């Protein structure tokens with residue numbers, strides 16, 4: 001199946017009684033243990049509704065298997081605690097989601113796991129590797145300046161050194177890139193964003209080969225964090241329109257990025273689809289579309305960021321991203337508020353940097369709203 005077809009059809013468990021076209025929602029949390037080879041139970045990650053979604057996501061990411069969680073952080077923390085043990089070391093890209101940073105900074109040392117941060121280029125990641133390194137973790141495109149990691153080179157590094165490579169590919173969604181195809185070992189999504197796509201669902205997924213996912217599922221049964229049947233169904237339903245949504249978001253974001261780049265009140269635009277973005281060359285090679293996330297820096301003589309946000313009529317300030325509606329935030333005051341100012345500025349992020357999660361509305365309407373507020 002081509003990806004658009006897999007979005008609609010892969011994994012569906014048709015109801016043999018009614019021949020309805022959707023997977024029914026099986027609400028039971030207790031199953032007759034005598035008729036199954038292995039017991040079925042939601043926290044064993046093996047109910048019909050969980051398996052239907054995993055099969056669809058695995059088809060979309062070209063993965064053998066996956067484990068579905070009740071949040072993106074559930075997926076991230078479980079993968080870390082599966083692949084790392086006391087005495088191990090992990091190298092992380094220095095620009096990662098704040099929640100992942102907080103998990104690493106607050107819990108890894110307690111588990112006897114050490115870590116280092118490195119810039120998201122292969123030479124810097126390689127330089128941070130020690131004899132104890134068991135995992136390299138990246139986020140691409142990264143939040144909020146959309147740096148892109150060279151995935152083929154990262155996979156080669158992991159294979160050369162015998163280190164497991166893991167990517168948070170949330171910003172791209174499976175529509176725009178498939179990291180496993182480049183040879184990475186594990187791909188993670190916060191399904192709360194593009195996979196759910198309607199800002200009404202919290203979930204996450206880790207995908208990879210059967211052996212790795214078997215280990216992740218085993219850890220997950222200790223930690224919990226499974227997704228309930230109703231949410232599985234909502235996610236399965238959302239995924240049927242994933243391609244239509246994300247392709248429209250790609251188009252809208254590119255249109256806005258080009259328009260904002262020409263606007264006198266905008267100092268700089270960060271979007272990997274623009275020739276001016278430092279990662280454009282790599283993004284063009286490994287991404288089919290450049291995504292719905294873009295950031296821009298207000299010019300010194302533009303309105304203050306808070307006033308600019310207040311003036312918007314259509315675009316709503318909100319945390320999170322990836323929904324059908326366009327939302328906006330100031331990362332220095334939200335996702336990156338806990339980062340020391342010096343570190344934030346070293347990364348190129350200021351209080352005038354604005355992050356836009358572009359939705360599926362009419363792009364001219366979105367531009368008119370931004371122009372008027374500027």
Ligand SMILES: Cc1ncc(COP(=O)(O)O)c(C=O)c1O
Pocket residue numbers: 071072073074097099139143168170171189190191192202203204320
């Ligand atoms: C890139 C990225 N990864 C992971 C997460 C965590 O996902 P969740 O909030 O579903 O736990 C987020 C949430 O904002 C995110 O933006």
